[in-house]
Each structure stands twice: as C-alpha cells, then as structure tokens.
Amino acid sequence: xxxxxxxxxxxxxxxxxxxxxxxxxxxxxxxxxxxxxxxxxxxxxxxxxxxxxxxxxxxxxxxxxxxxxxxxxxxxxxxxxxxxxxxxxxxxxxxxxxxxxxxxxxxxxxxxxxxxxxxxxxxxxxxxxxxxxxxxxxxxxxxxxxxxxxxxxxxxxxxxxxxxxxxxxxxxxxxxxxxxxxxxxxxxxxxxxxxxxxxxxxxxxxxxxxxxxxxxxxxxxxxxxxxxxxxxxxxxxxxxxxxxxxxxxxxxxxxxxxxxxxxxxxxxxxxxxxxxxxxxxxxxxxxxxxxxxxxxxxxxxxxxxxxxxxxxxxxxxxxxxxxxxxxxxxxxxxxxxxx
Amino acid sequence: xxxxxxxxxxxxxxxxxxxxxxxxxxxxxxxxxxxxxxxxxxxxxxxxxxxxxxxxxxxxxxxxxxxxxxxxxxxxxxxxxxxxxxxxxxxxxxxxxxxxxxxxxxxxxxxxxxxxxxxxxxxxxxxxxxxxxxxxxxxxxxxxxxxxxxxxxxxxxxxxxxxxxxxxxxxxxxxxxxxxxxxxxxxxxxxxxxxxxxxxxxxxxxxxxxxxxxxxxxxxxxxxxxxxxxxxxxxxxxxxxxxxxxxxxxxxxxxxxxxxxxxxxxxxxxxxxxxxxxxxxxxxxxxxxxxxxxxxxxxxxxxxxxxxxxxxxxxxxxxxxxxxxxxxxxxxxxxxxxx
DNA sequence: CTGTTAGCGCTTTCAG
DNA sequence: CTGAAAGCGCTAACAG
Numbered sequence: 001x002x003x004x005x006x007x008x009x010x011x012x013x014x015x016x017x018x019x020x021x022x023x024x025x026x027x028x029x030x031x032x033x034x035x036x037x038x039x040x041x042x043x044x045x046x047x048x049x050x051x052x053x054x055x056x057x058x059x060x061x062x063x064x065x066x067x068x069x070x071x072x073x074x075x076x077x078x079x080x081x082x083x084x085x086x087x088x089x090x091x092x093x094x095x096x097x098x099x100x101x102x103x104x105x106x107x108x109x110x111x112x113x114x115x116x117x118x119x120x121x122x123x124x125x126x127x128x129x130x131x132x133x134x135x136x137x138x139x140x141x142x143x144x145x146x147x148x149x150x151x152x153x154x155x156x157x158x159x160x161x162x163x164x165x166x167x168x169x170x171x172x173x174x175x176x177x178x179x180x181x182x183x184x185x186x187x188x189x190x191x192x193x194x195x196x197x198x199x200x201x202x203x204x205x206x207x208x209x210x211x212x213x214x215x216x217x218x219x220x221x222x223x224x225x226x227x228x229x230x231x232x233x234x235x236x237x238x239x240x241x242x243x244x245x246x247x248x249x250x251x252x253x254x255x256x257x258x259x260x261x262x263x264x265x266x267x268x269x270x271x272x273x274x275x276x277x278x279x280x281x282x283x284x285x286x287x288x289x290x291x292x293x294x295x296x297x298x299x300x301x302x303x304x305x306x307x308x309x310x311x312x313x314x315x316x317x318x319x320x321x322x323x324x325x326x327x328x329x330x331x332x333x334x335x336x337x338x339x
Numbered sequence: 340x341x342x343x344x345x346x347x348x349x350x351x352x353x354x355x356x357x358x359x360x361x362x363x364x365x366x367x368x369x370x371x372x373x374x375x376x377x378x379x380x381x382x383x384x385x386x387x388x389x390x391x392x393x394x395x396x397x398x399x400x401x402x403x404x405x406x407x408x409x410x411x412x413x414x415x416x417x418x419x420x421x422x423x424x425x426x427x428x429x430x431x432x433x434x435x436x437x438x439x440x441x442x443x444x445x446x447x448x449x450x451x452x453x454x455x456x457x458x459x460x461x462x463x464x465x466x467x468x469x470x471x472x473x474x475x476x477x478x479x480x481x482x483x484x485x486x487x488x489x490x491x492x493x494x495x496x497x498x499x500x501x502x503x504x505x506x507x508x509x510x511x512x513x514x515x516x517x518x519x520x521x522x523x524x525x526x527x528x529x530x531x532x533x534x535x536x537x538x539x540x541x542x543x544x545x546x547x548x549x550x551x552x553x554x555x556x557x558x559x560x561x562x563x564x565x566x567x568x569x570x571x572x573x574x575x576x577x578x579x580x581x582x583x584x585x586x587x588x589x590x591x592x593x594x595x596x597x598x599x600x601x602x603x604x605x606x607x608x609x610x611x612x613x614x615x616x617x618x619x620x621x622x623x624x625x626x627x628x629x630x631x632x633x634x635x636x637x638x639x640x641x642x643x644x645x646x647x648x649x650x651x652x653x654x655x656x657x658x659x660x661x662x663x664x665x666x667x668x669x670x671x672x673x674x675x676x677x678x
Numbered sequence: 679c680t681g682t683t684a685g686c687g688c689t690t691t692c693a694g
Numbered sequence: 695c696t697g698a699a700a701g702c703g704c705t706a707a708c709a710g
Contacts, residue, residue, distance in 0.1 A: 344702090344703055344704085345703060345704060345705095346703080346704095355704090356704080356705090357705085357706080357707095359704095360704065360706080361703095361705095363704090364705080388703080388704075389702085389703050389704070390704095391702085391703080391704090392702070392703030392704040392705090393703080393704055393705075394704090394707045395702085395703080395704075395705095396703080396704045396706085397704080397705070590709055
C-alpha cells in the first residue's frame with residue numbers, strides 16, 4: 001500500500017495542500033465544514049503525515065540525543081529512566097548513544113556539532129573537552145550535562161566531595177579508624193568527570209577532621225566492576241593490618257567487596273563494614289549501607305533544564321545553570337562498629 | 340553561525356551541487372582534483388550535511404525504533420545492549436520507546452504504522468495484538484520481536500516451557516518434592532507474551548514426569564518485583580507444609596525469595612532451595628542458581644535478523660523467521676538437597 | 679566527469 | 695478562509 005501524501009489527501013478532499021496542512025496543525029482559520037471534509041479524506045486514505053518532511057520544513061525534529069557511557073550501569077539506567085519520563089511527556093523522542101570506548105566517545109562528540117537531527121543534547125557522566133564544548137556552543141545547540149561538569153555548560157550534579165565526606169564520617173562515628181577507599185581509576189580514558197576523585201577528597205577531609213592519618217595503602221583503584229573491586233578488597237584484607245571498614249566509590253564496587261568478604265568468611269558488618277555510593281536498586285536487596293544520590297531525579301531535572309533552554313529565544317543564549325542535587329546517608333546492615 | 344548548505348559548498352568550490360553530493364557520498368566518478376577542491380570548501384565552511392534532508396530525499400533514515408517495556412529491568416537492559424552493539428556497528432541510530440503503561444503501549448503501536456521515521460522496528464518482550472500486527476504488516480516495515488511471539492512476525496525467542504522444566508527437574512533431582520512456583524501475573528494488562536505461563540507449564544511437566552502431584556497452594560503470583568515476590572515467599576513459607584524449594588519466573592523474584600528466607604533466618608540452600616530464571620548480572624553476585632538465557636545475544640540476533648529483512652528486496656516479503664536461543668542451567672549456591 | 683533540474687512531503691507566505 | 699507557489703537541504707536522473 002503506497003503511503004499517501006498530503007497531496008493525495010488534498011485531491012481526495014478537493015482542497016489545496018495548504019488547507020490540509022492547516023487542519024493537520026489545527027490552525028484556527030479553517031472553516032468547520034472544510035475541516036470536516038479534510039478529516040474524512042484523511043481517514044479514508046488512512047493518511048499519516050511524514051515526520052521527516054515536516055522536520056525538514058520546520059527545522060525542528062522533536063528528537064533529543066542522549067549520550068550515556070556504559071548505559072548498562074544501573075546508575076545510568078536509572079538516570080535514563082528519569083530522562084525518558086520527561087521526554088515522553090513532552091512528546092519528544094529519545095535517541096540513545098551508548099559510549100563504551102574512546103573511539104565511540106570521540107565519534108559521538110564529533111557527530112554532534114551538526115545538529116539538525118536533534119533539538120537538544122543530554123550527556124550523562126561524561127565531560128566533553130574544551131574544544132568539543134567550543135564546537136557545541138558554536139553550533140548553538142542546547143546541551144545539558146547530567147552527572148558531569150563543565151563551567152560553560154548547563155549541568156545537574158551532586159556534591160561528590162560531600163558524599164565522600166558523609167560516607168567516611170559515618171564510619172568514623174561508628175568508631176572505625178582503619179578505613180579504606182576503593183575507587184575506579186581516577187583518570188579514566190573517557191575523561192569521566194572524576195567523581196571518584198572528588199569522593200576521595202571528601203574521604204580525606206573526613207579523615208583529617210577526625211585526626212586520622214591517611215594511609216596510602218588503604219587507597220586502591222582499578223577499572224570499574226565487581227570483579228575488579230573484589231580483587232582490590234582481597235588485597236586490602238590481606239594486609240598485615242587490614243582495614244575494618246571499606247568505602248567504595250560505587251555500589252557496584254561495594255558488591256565486589258561483599259563478595260570478597262564472603263569468600264574469606266568474614267561476617268559483615270561484625271568483622272568488616274562496607275559502605276557504597278549511589279543507592280542503586282540492588283543496594284536495597286543486599287542491605288547495603290550507602291550514600292543515596294537521586295539518580296532518577298537527575299534525569300528528570302536534566303531533561304527539564306534542557307527544555308528550558310530549548311524554549312528560550314534562540315538568540316538569547318540561556319544562562320549557564322548548575323543544579324546540585326542533595327545526598328543522603330542510607331544506613332542499612334553492612335556497617336557497624338569495628339570488631 | 341548560520342549553518343552552511345550544500346549550495347554554499349558548491350559555490351565556494353565553484354562546482355555544482357551534484358558534484359558536492361557525489362564527493363559526500365564518495366561516488367567514484369569524480370576527478371581527483373575536483374574532489375580535492377570540494378573537500379577544501381567543505382573544510383573551509385566547516386560544512387556538515389543535514390541528515391534530515393538526506394533522509395527525506397533518500398526515503399531511508401538509518402534509525403531503528405526499539406520499544407521496550409520497563410527497560411529498567413535488568414534483562415531488558417542486557418537485551419538493549421545487544422541491540423545497541425549491532426546498530427552502532429551498522430551506523431544506525433537507536434530510538435528508544437519505553438513502555439510502562441497500557442496507554443503508552445497503545446500509543447506506541449498506534450504510532451508505528453507510520454514508518455517514514457524508522458527503517459525498522461524491534462519490539463522487546465511485548466506481543467502486539469493481531470490488529471496491530473496487521474497494520475504493521477500492511478505498512479511494510481521490517482519488524483522483529485525479541486522475547487515475544489507472534490506467528491506472523493520474525494522473532495527471537497527461548498523455549499520457556501523447557502526452561503521451566505529444566506529448573507524444576509534440577510530441584511527434583513536434588514530430591515525435592517515440595518516445590519513451589521512464584522511468577523508474575525500470567526495475564527498481564529500489557530499482553531506480555533506470558534513467558535511465566537509457559538515456564539509454569541514446564542514446571543508442571545517436570546512434576547508430572549516425576550510423579551509428583553501438583554499442589555495449587557504451591558503456585559503463587561503477583562506483580563513483578565522484589566517486594567511482591569518476597570510477600571509470596573512469606574505466604575508459602577508460612578504454610579503448614581511449606582515447600583522445600585522455590586522456583587521463580589525471574590531472578591528478580593528470586594531475590595525477593597532470598598530476602599524472605601533471610602528475614603525468617605532460613606539458611607539457603609540448607610533449609611530452602613531457590614532457583615531463578617534469566618541469569619541477570621546480580622544473579623552471579625548473589626550466587627543464585629538459575630536458568631541462563633542469552634539476553635545480550637537475543638538483542639544481537641534480533642537486530643541482525645532485522646537488518647536481514649531490511650536488506651531484502653522491499654517487494655519480496657522476507658519469510659517469517661523464528662530463532663530459538665538455547666537455555667542452560669547455571670548451578671550456583673542457592674540450591675541443594677532438601678533438609 | 680560534471681552542471682542542471684526535478685523531486686522527497688510538508689509548512690508557510692502571499693495573493694485572492 | 696483557502697489555493698498556489700516557494701522553499702527546507704539533499705539525491706539522482708539526465709544531459710552534455
């Protein structure tokens with residue numbers, strides 16, 4: 001069945017294409033009777049407007065591009081879901097770019113300065129380089145970063161330093177002094193925002209404040225992942241003076257620590273306290289104490305912010321906005337006083 | 340900066356737009372020197388072709404729509420990742436439609452018969468109704484179902500009956516006879532494919548084969564979710580003659596059962612065996628025995644199948660294909676002999 | 679090899 | 695109120 005066009009409808013209804021277009025866009029100035037006639041023709045031909053043609057003509061697409069590194073990560077998925085909620089509500093489509101390699105990352109950022117395909121761009125957990133930002137800015141496309149930072153771009157963030165501080169403080173208050181920190185690699189090839197590095201800073205602040213000396217041996221890092229974190233935990237627990245508590249830069253890594261403890265038959269929290277970061281869904285199932293960050297909300301806020309920019313006058317650059325989301329300690333059952 | 344068009348480039352290079360188009364599409368018949376000239380003009384103007392215009396002209400979009408119910412579910416995410424891998428490799432974009440309500444579901448299927456925006460459609464875990472299928476078929480758009488079934492549509496599936504059988508058989512071989520089954524609601528409002536129902540069938544087959552009588556009390560269902568499954572498990576474990584083993588229709592639900600056991604201080608697998616279904620990532624962390632299904636692979640196969648259809652002659656309807664993926668028991672540490 | 683031209687399907691002046 | 699016509703930016707067929 002050859003899909004019909006606006007011209008077919010016009011012919012069928014005995015009107016001009018302009019009129020059909022007007023009823024399609026519910027333009028007020030169409031006589032009721034003509035409107036009816038057109039509507040009947042539309043129904044008869046089972047006509048649907050071609051969005052691509054419309055986009056070309058309008059210069060708008062109703063598409064938002066979302067680039068997410070490792071969207072498989074539970075935290076990214078939660079954020080995405082927040083984004084999706086808002087886009088759906090606004091009748092926008094979500095075009096997803098997953099980034100798992102440096103190549104893909106570069107390709108994506110190279111692609112974006114050409115922006116006819118999208119009305120806006122949302123970037124999760126990935127900070128573009130200055131040069132890329134320059135091109136983005138120049139292209140005039142609305143951009144919002146979620147969980148990533150750049151002074152010239154709108155962004156929604158959390159206070160990672162404070163998060164690290166909160167987690168460590170919690171352990172200190174329980175009486176721990178031998179507190180380790182496991183993170184992913186601070187300087188990742190993807191130019192991640194370095195959340196782990198900032199959480200590390202909070203960790204050190206809390207330590208310093210309590211007069212506990214920082215021990216470099218207690219700080220370990222590796223690629224992000226359960227296995228890797230498990231390995232690091234084993235290293236720590238094999239030390240002659242092992243930590244009594246471990247703070248990890250993410251819940252996923254905390255799971256690795258929990259597994260290591262299990263493998264060594266160490267009971268948690270009696271013999272080892274573990275605190276994560278993020279509060280992803282499994283954290284609850286595992287009774288993991290963690291720092292909760294509003295993941296879903298970050299997606300919602302980011303998308304809202306983006307639409308705010310989109311609706312601004314195209315001329316007036318909308319001011320660069322920064323939204324900081326609140327953090328909260330969620331005490332479950334993996335932390336307790338030291339043995 | 341007013342984005343430049345192909346005409347600007349043509350003028351700058353002193354050639355016709357046709358020639359520019361040809362170098363853009365690396366058409367062989369362009370003299371090396373002209374090509375160079377055009378390329379210089381492109382660079383000078385920092386020109387990028389407008390994909391929308393290209394799409395309109397070509398009648399192709401390089402977009403694939405993916406509709407996924409609850410893409411938050413770990414199993415959907417894994418599948419999506421498989422899909423994404425293939426699309427990226429083929430330089431297609433992925434437009435994601437999340438479906439969490441009946442309304443959204445209907446809207447999405449209503450939207451799709453108009454298919455200029457996408458070159459193909461991938462549907463996860465959602466079986467369209469006959470009427471919807473008819474419209475889809477009529478529109479001539481290539482469609483592939485993943486983890487869903489419809490006789491007239493291409494699909495990649497697993498043998499759920501066999502999966503249910505395998506899980507139950509495993510428990511029986513361990514010596515269990517009091518085996519319960521927890522599933523989500525068989526007739527969901529989303530017209531899910533009823534995987535749980537088929538797994539239930541396998542469960543009953545295995546029971547029958549072993550001469551174990553089916554007890555209706557041992558079959559419980561509720562909405563899909565950890566909390567719900569936990570509730571059902573508590574019900575089962577409160578019976579005067581509680582089951583010694585529980586098979587759940589998904590790993591997520593098995594997590595709920597595990598939590599219930601934990602709350603009752605029942606040790607697993609000594610006092611209670613638990614087996615799930617899917618083998619999502621956390622299953623490993625939880626040492627959950629489960630039926631592994633190739634989630635990532637299902638996405639890959641589905642996408643490949645879709646491209647196969649797309650590349651067929653548009654005229655010749657490609658034959659309806661069914662791909663059945665293999666299942667495998669993964670024995671970890673939540674199943675053992677009955678007490 | 680390369681310019682020119684006619685669309686792709688829709689929106690939007692601009693007359694009437 | 696409504697029809698005709700001029701694009702949106704690109705591709706492809708057709709002459710040279």
